[in-house]
Structure formats: C-alpha cells, structure tokens
Amino acid sequence: MTELEIKIADNLKSINERIAKAAESAGRRAEDVRLVAVSKTVGPEAVRAAILAGQREFAENRVQVLREKLEALPDENINWHLIGHLQTNKVKYCADKVSLIHSIDRLELAEELERFAKKHDTEVHGLLQLNVSGEESKFGLDPEKINEFIEGFGKLTRVHIDGLMTMAPFGAEKSYLREIFSKTREISIDISSQNVHNISMVELSMGMSGDFEEAILEGATIVRIGTAVFS
Helix, strand or coil, X not given: CCHHHHHHHHHHHHHHHHHHHHHHHCCCCXXXXXXXXXXXXXXXXXXXXXXXXXXXXXXXXXXXXXXXXXXXXXXCCXXXXXXXXXXXXXXXXXXXXXXXXXXXXXXXXXXXHHHHHHHCCCCEEEEEEECCCXXXXXXXXXXXXXXXXXXXXXXXXXXXXXXXXXXCCCCCCHHHHXXXXXXXXXXXXXXXXXXXXXXXXXXXXXXXXXXXXXXXXXXXXXXXXXXXXXX
16 A cells, blocks of 8 residues: 555544544444545545545535546546535536535525436435524525525425535634534424425534534534545
C-alpha cells in the first residue's frame, strides 16, 4: 500500500470507530449512520485510496468537479452525492449522476428537477436543505417557509424529498451544535406528520468533520466528512 492509501485507511478506521461510539451513546446502531466522504478538496487518487479502504459513498459540492471525478473514476462501484448549492441551469449535468442531492432549498430548483425527470423518464431523490442557524452566509430554506415550500412541492410527481440537510455554525459550542441538530430533527417529525405523497423523512444529513458526533447524538443518519478523511 502507498503512504496515501495507508493514511486514508487509518483515517476511515478512526472515523468509523467514532461513529460507532457516538451511535452507541445515542442508543443507536452504527450501521444506521452513513459516512459520506466529501472529496471536494482532493483528486481521484485520494478517492481511489478511500475506495480501496472500503468507502463507497462520496460527495462533491460543485457540479463541474463532480463531472471531472466521474470521468476520472468511470468504473468504480460507488454512489455520488451532491451537497453544494445547485443552480437550475446545472441540473441537466448532474441530476441523473448522483444518488442524492442534499441541497434542494427552493421550489424553483425542485420544479427544474421535475422537468428534467419527466424529460428523461426518471426519478430524482434529494434532501430539503434548511438554514436552521439563520446564518446569512449559508444557503438553505428558512424554516419559517417550509409550509409554503411543501404546498408547491406536493404538486410534483418525479422528485422526492427523502429528509433534511443542515449545517451548523463552524466552531460553535457543543451545546449550541446539539440545539441546531435537535431542532432539525424536530422539524423532520413535523414535516413527516403532514403525510405529503412525495416527502418522507427517513434521512437527516447533519454533521461534518468538526461536529459529526454531536449530530449523531441528535439523530443524523448521514454525516458528511471531508477533512477528517483526507487530511
């Protein structure tokens, strides 16, 4: 094994152990939490090293970089996620290339995904991104506008919301991190109770390298980790 392969394998082993410990502390199973490795800052060789170590789910935040990774890694049996802000004019380049779009944050985008899905006779799955912390620097739907979004989204047939995604403030106190993640979980319960035909709250994409353990304690089913995997 190369030095890069050894380093990434060790990082993944450590992260998965921490995920298991956090899940156990929350009375959950480790397998109920999916690790998505965020590869936005590394090249294909680092992704290959992670694949060699058993990692099968990866994420990019820019459509162009996602396309470059797909070209460089055409034969790998892995799932790709898109986690960054998605412009409507980029939908055609990625909607059928990823298993989950974490950043559906406005009805306009959902409607464009619906048009794409109908044109290509397919289905699109994503998460509703919420800006629970209210930070101006972050994308995401204002939680106060959820019902307005749901009213319009419920008319769609080919796009499905499978849960929520949020980001907590970088470097915040653990108590505040847990508050943000807990509020997101509570919102998911409220949405689920509305029984909208194309919305299910099975996923909570919360937590990154600096706060994934707090997110797991509050119910995260997906953690998005880049730095701790690849650095």
